[in-house]
Amino acid sequence: MDAQLRRKLPEYEAKRDFGITPEPAPGTAKPSAEAPSFVVHKHDATRLHYDVRLEMDGALASWSVPKGPSYDPATKRLAVQTEDHPLEYGSFEGRIPDGEYGAGDSLIWDRGTVESVPPGQLSQQRKKGHVVADFHGSKLKGQWHLVRTHGGAPGKAQWLMFKAKDGTEKPDYDVVAERPESVVSGRVVTRGPERSGKLRAPRPAPDVILRSHLPPMLATLVDEPPPG
Numbered sequence: 001m002d003a004q005l006r007r008k009l010p011e012y013e014a015k016r017d018f019g020i021t022p023e024p025a026p027g028t029a030k031p032s033a034e035a036p037s038f039v040v041h042k043h044d045a046t047r048l049h050y051d052v053r054l055e056m057d058g059a060l061a062s063w064s065v066p067k068g069p070s071y072d073p074a075t076k077r078l079a080v081q082t083e084d085h086p087l088e089y090g091s092f093e094g095r096i097p098d099g100e101y102g103a104g105d106s107l108i109w110d111r112g113t114v115e116s117v118p119p120g121q122l123s124q125q126r127k128k129g130h131v132v133a134d135f136h137g138s139k140l141k142g143q144w145h146l147v148r149t150h151g152g153a154p155g156k157a158q159w160l161m162f163k164a165k166d167g168t169e170k171p172d173y174d175v176v177a178e179r180p181e182s183v184v185s186g187r188v189v190t191r192g193p194e195r196s197g198k199l200r201a202p203r204p205a206p207d208v209i210l211r212s213h214l215p216p217m218l219a220t221l222v223d224e225p226p227p228g
């Protein structure tokens, strides 16, 4: 019975082995009864970035924002659309194991509820390429625009995320720098992926380096001690 309710997210599932990663497989979580939810992950992967995820269409629509959100309406941040994530991902915080897709620590940097302006149109706005999202989070409060541009590879459409001039803008406030912590655990420090063994060339011991450059001065055996 639950199988019918279970969301299918083929792209999300294809990238992950749920026997290895602690990330959730799509389950039977139901959409929020009232306002849709949002979560922003701070993801210390190959490059640190922020994953902005908005609940719509029974999943979490996701954008990867390298520099994170800004409260300055003049600062437009690149946001690369990525695959929809399951609703269960909204409570995931942890480390994706080395060698897996997205390896590295991921913190819940912010979460709360979100509504489109006007309400009830997040899905339609995404299709049209212009989302106006009103965030009610711990760190993100007020409206941001997400506008699709013409760039980006297939499945990785480029958008720009920027603060609306709705009276909550704070051009001098650097929310990413001022609030680095997880809103769930309080954790601040994150660890990126370990490089694979192939990438990390073994480093020769110092004496090996020295010998390869400077042949050692060896003693010569003689019959008599040197004069004097």
Ligand code: MN
Binding pocket: 043, 045, 049, 050, 051, 064, 102
């Ligand atoms: Mn990510």
